[in-house]
Amino acid sequence: MSVRSQNGLRKRVEKYILPLVHKPGRYLGTEINRACKPWEEAEVRFCLLFPDLYEIGMSHLGLHILYSIVNDTSWALADRAYCPDTDMEKRLRQEKLPLWGLETGQGLKDFDILAITLPYELCYSNILTMLDLANIPLFSGERLKGEWPLILGGGSCSVQPEPVADFFDAILIGDGEEKIIEIGKLVKEAKGQKIPKGEILRRLSKIQGVYVPSLYKPIYANGIFKEIEPRGADTPEMVERAILPDLDKAPFPSAPLLPTISVVHDRLGLEIARGCTRGCRFCQAGITYRPVRERAISTVLEMADRGLESTGWEELSLLSLSTGDYSCITTLIEAITTKYLPQKTAVSLPSLRVGTLTPRIMELIRGIRKTGFTLAPEAGSERLRKAINKGITEEDLLKTAEEAFKQGWSNIKLYFMIGLPTETQDDVTAIGELARKVLATASKGQVTISVGTFVPKPHTPFQWERQISEEESRRRLQFLKKNLGSRAIKMKWHDPRQSFLEGIFSRGDRRLAKVLHKAWQKGARLDAWTDRLDTALYAEAAKEEGLDIDVLLLERDPHGPLPWDHISMGVETHFLRSERRRARELAYTSDCRTNKCHKCGVCDFKQIKPVVQKKCTSTPIQKPVTLEKVKDETQSHTILLTYSKLGLARFLGHLDILHAFHRAIRRAHLPVAYSQGFHPMPKVSFGRPIPLGTESLVEKAAMVLTEPIDMKQIAGSLNKTMPEGVHIEEASAVTGKKALTEAVTTRYLILPFNSNRNRIDAALGLFHESKEWMVKIVRKNRILSLNAKEVFSDVELVDPKMIDPKIRDRWEPLEEAIEKSLFLITISLIQRDTAQIKPSEFIKTLLKQSEEESKLNRILKIGQERPRSSF
Numbered sequence: 001m002s003v004r005s006q007n008g009l010r011k012r013v014e015k016y017i018l019p020l021v022h023k024p025g026r027y028l029g030t031e032i033n034r035a036c037k038p039w040e041e042a043e044v045r046f047c048l049l050f051p052d053l054y055e056i057g058m059s060h061l062g063l064h065i066l067y068s069i070v071n072d073t074s075w076a077l078a079d080r081a082y083c084p085d086t087d088m089e090k091r092l093r094q095e096k097l098p099l100w101g102l103e104t105g106q107g108l109k110d111f112d113i114l115a116i117t118l119p120y121e122l123c124y125s126n127i128l129t130m131l132d133l134a135n136i137p138l139f140s141g142e143r144l145k146g147e148w149p150l151i152l153g154g155g156s157c158s159v160q161p162e163p164v165a166d167f168f169d170a171i172l173i174g175d176g177e178e179k180i181i182e183i184g185k186l187v188k189e190a191k192g193q194k195i196p197k198g199e200i201l202r203r204l205s206k207i208q209g210v211y212v213p214s215l216y217k218p219i220y221a222n223g224i225f226k227e228i229e230p231r232g233a234d235t236p237e238m239v240e241r242a243i244l245p246d247l248d249k250a251p252f253p254s255a256p257l258l259p260t261i262s263v264v265h266d267r268l269g270l271e272i273a274r275g276c277t278r279g280c281r282f283c284q285a286g287i288t289y290r291p292v293r294e295r296a297i298s299t300v301l302e303m304a305d306r307g308l309e310s311t312g313w314e315e316l317s318l319l320s321l322s323t324g325d326y327s328c329i330t331t332l333i334e335a336i337t338t339k340y341l342p343q344k345t346a347v348s349l350p351s352l353r354v355g356t357l358t359p360r361i362m363e364l365i366r367g368i369r370k371t372g373f374t375l376a377p378e379a380g381s382e383r384l385r386k387a388i389n390k391g392i393t394e395e396d397l398l399k400t401a402e403e404a405f406k407q408g409w410s411n412i413k414l415y416f417m418i419g420l421p422t423e424t425q426d427d428v429t430a431i432g433e434l435a436r437k438v439l440a441t442a443s444k445g446q447v448t449i450s451v452g453t454f455v456p457k458p459h460t461p462f463q464w465e466r467q468i469s470e471e472e473s474r475r476r477l478q479f480l481k482k483n484l485g486s487r488a489i490k491m492k493w494h495d496p497r498q499s500f501l502e503g504i505f506s507r508g509d510r511r512l513a514k515v516l517h518k519a520w521q522k523g524a525r526l527d528a529w530t531d532r533l534d535t536a537l538y539a540e541a542a543k544e545e546g547l548d549i550d551v552l553l554l555e556r557d558p559h560g561p562l563p564w565d566h567i568s569m570g571v572e573t574h575f576l577r578s579e580r581r582r583a584r585e586l587a588y589t590s591d592c593r594t595n596k597c598h599k600c601g602v603c604d605f606k607q608i609k610p611v612v613q614k615k616c617t618s619t620p621i622q623k624p625v626t627l628e629k630v631k632d633e634t635q636s637h638t639i640l641l642t643y644s645k646l647g648l649a650r651f652l653g654h655l656d657i658l659h660a661f662h663r664a665i666r667r668a669h670l671p672v673a674y675s676q677g678f679h680p681m682p683k684v685s686f687g688r689p690i691p692l693g694t695e696s697l698v699e700k701a702a703m704v705l706t707e708p709i710d711m712k713q714i715a716g717s718l719n720k721t722m723p724e725g726v727h728i729e730e731a732s733a734v735t736g737k738k739a740l741t742e743a744v745t746t747r748y749l750i751l752p753f754n755s756n757r758n759r760i761d762a763a764l765g766l767f768h769e770s771k772e773w774m775v776k777i778v779r780k781n782r783i784l785s786l787n788a789k790e791v792f793s794d795v796e797l798v799d800p801k802m803i804d805p806k807i808r809d810r811w812e813p814l815e816e817a818i819e820k821s822l823f824l825i826t827i828s829l830i831q832r833d834t835a836q837i838k839p840s841e842f843i844k845t846l847l848k849q850s851e852e853e854s855k856l857n858r859i860l861k862i863g864q865e866r867p868r869s870s871f
């Protein structure tokens with residue numbers, strides 16, 4: 001029995017909460033490749049928290065890396081938790097249930113370390129939601145006494161942790177691969193020796209990259225931030241960021257977690273390099289991840305092989321801050337496309353830099369394009385691009401755009417920022433002009449401009465600059481919208497409210513913790529989602545705290561104190577000041593990976609130095625494993641699969657099941673046929689989808705293979721790689737060209753929620769006596785009234801003890817029904833092509849259940865009769 005099934009909390013969530021929430025697939029913890037390490041055997045238990053929804057968190061590479069590193073450590077385990085949506089939050093509070101680790105089913109309070117990613121400022125309120133739902137005091141000062149997990153922060157925003165510092169015991173700044181285990185070891189020893197919390201924190205502060213906020217005191221004078229002072233003599237004055245010297249040797253997940261539902265980046269992400277030294281003066285990552293460290297081409301190809309083999313993903317993505325700058329990019333793309341395109345694996349690349357797009361690269365990516373062609377000039381005018389050190393000339397940009405249109409792209413996307421330092425009205429006007437010039441390079445095409453507001457980021461040459469106000473941002477966006485000048489130019493923009501909040505938290509000091517706390521108490525949730533964001537809550541909170549947050553957007557004195565002065569990225573402040581000055585002089589600073597060192601201060605040139613690949617040769621390309629395209633439909637072999645969908649799998653939607661099948665087929669190396677075209681899809685078709693929450697023993701899918709395969713081998717190999725709860729019951733060959741035919745009659749077994757025998761008996765009596773039984777259903781925003789008597793037959797009460805033992809052994813709710821002497825209902829549904837009453841809708845009306853009660857019914861599809869002409 002798995003940990004999950006033994007766990008009461010997990011069971012209660014599954015039974016009483018998941019059926020009632022939106023997208024329950026977010027909360028299952030049944031991902032392929034999950035570690036599920038035994039709780040009792042681990043000496044240190046981490047839970048990795050991502051403070052946003054599952055779809056975002058599962059797309060975050062950093063979390064996957066740490067997850068695999070911790071789980072590869074014999075004495076530790078890592079579980080995961082994502083921020084629940086507000087409906088789940090409400091249910092958990094109603095039921096007084098804590099937030100839990102998805103795999104272990106343990107409340108977050110039971111872990112030793114909660115490692116929280118800080119990926120962007122707009123997720124800060126979600127940290128409070130998660131800690132509060134775990135029943136953990138929010139402020140670190142309230143956790144000094146008592147047994148609480150260590151609350152550890154990390155990730156991109158940790159470089160300026162002050163606005164959230166009060167909530168954390170410790171914050172890891174910099175690369176986490178090595179440090180996470182060092183921290184784990186310290187906690188392991190501390191547990192064994194029962195070391196008090198204060199001493200643990202003191203010891204943690206000695207690890208490079210670890211910041212313990214409670215050991216530092218912010219000083220204010222007349223309400224203005226003055227400095228941060230270490231509290232003890234042995235507290236380091238500066239917290240030096242942790243740097244991983246050799247990325248190529250760093251661990252990388254060989255079997256990444258495969259999401260159960262569609263996520264934002266639903267593909268294999270391969271980090272080919274870390275750091276970028278192009279020197280864009282607005283870019284925080286360009287400073288905080290220095291120097292450039294590239295992986296060897298052979299390592300990237302090995303990562304691709306292992307990742308695709310273990311997941312079956314149909315797409316891979318080459319990731320880095322500037323993928324086009326990877327030294328061996330042409331060789332790499334050539335090697336990847338040669339190997340994986342025949343396997344129908346798509347390759348996606350983030351926006352490539354204008355200067356790096358050689359005709360050869362464009363030719364290669366033309367064959368693998370998934371989306372539009374993206375370029376990021378950032379500023380409209382040549383002058384402003386010089387000021388920000390973008391290093392792109394208009395001529396190069398237009399040449400690239402022209403080539404892209406010529407190669408067949410029909411839509412070019414351009415990224416811009418408004419509000420950049422020194423921006424004038426002419427610069428804003430130039431954005432529209434540049435878009436029109438790009439459009440003019442095409443005989444027929446479209447341009448989409450995507451516009452964000454510049455947010456000055458700590459540790460950058462522009463950290464002292466002002467941020468334009470929300471109103472000014474709106475005005476400039478409005479101007480752009482009005483002056484696009486062509487219907488073929490579309491515009492998208494980042495919500496100025498979000499940029500405002502991001503600006504406040506980017507450069508605020510520790511006093512913002514109280515503002516955040518108050519705004520969260522007032523209801524701030526999921527701020528990165530424009531439909532949820534309510535900046536008025538922050539304005540009210542700041543007012544109540546007596547803090548003028550608007551001043552945080554103003555220009556700062558380049559020689560004055562900053563709230564992040566005690567956090568060192570390794571880059572010297574005088575380098576940042578000089579870059580700021582050079583921006584005004586429109587002076588270009590070259591990329592140190594290929595030019596001279598500009599002495600920014602990061603490298604010691606012993607351990608820490610730029611690592612770029614010199615030899616651009618790839619390992620010999622292996623022959624594609626399988627999956628040749630079907631040339632002639634008559635050569636195909638159609639296989640009918642009967643599969644069950646039980647337990648937690650009932651919370652997977654039809655699309656999730658479809659993806660699970662596609663990926664299981666790829667993992668099993670079945671020679672499936674593919675459709676033609678730019679996005680070839682495996683030839684797998686499914687019967688009519690069952691509603692979310694309904695289970696089934698008799699689902700059908702048909703799959704076309706390009707060569708015959710032993711039937712037993714098909715079911716066996718697929719079942720090794722299917723998600724929990726999905727099982728291939730039978731595989732049989734079908735001769736001739738037959739479509740997947742719908743059943744005529746479908747039989748269901750229903751365990752009604754909270755219904756005793758008398759209630760069911762009375763309802764069935766009424767149903768059988770009446771001539772018609774009208775049920776109101778909503779389809780496509782229309783209310784329909786249908787007669788259930790015409791489609792439902794054999795509506796009967798059943799004693800669970802009389803159910804076929806084969807079903808009894810498979811369907812978990814029957815155990816409880818027998819134990820509690822509950823009765824079930826069987827129904828037969830005549831399938832029609834017109835609007836249909838679902839079994840759940842029928843039972844709801846039959847038993848006069850509330851909406852909520854009806855969702856808690858358990859429904860199992862147990863059989864279907866098919867017309868003679870079908871399978």
Ligand code: SF4
Nearest residue numbers: 291592597598600603
């Ligand atoms: S120290 Fe020199 S080589 Fe190293 S990142 Fe800075 S500018 Fe580049």
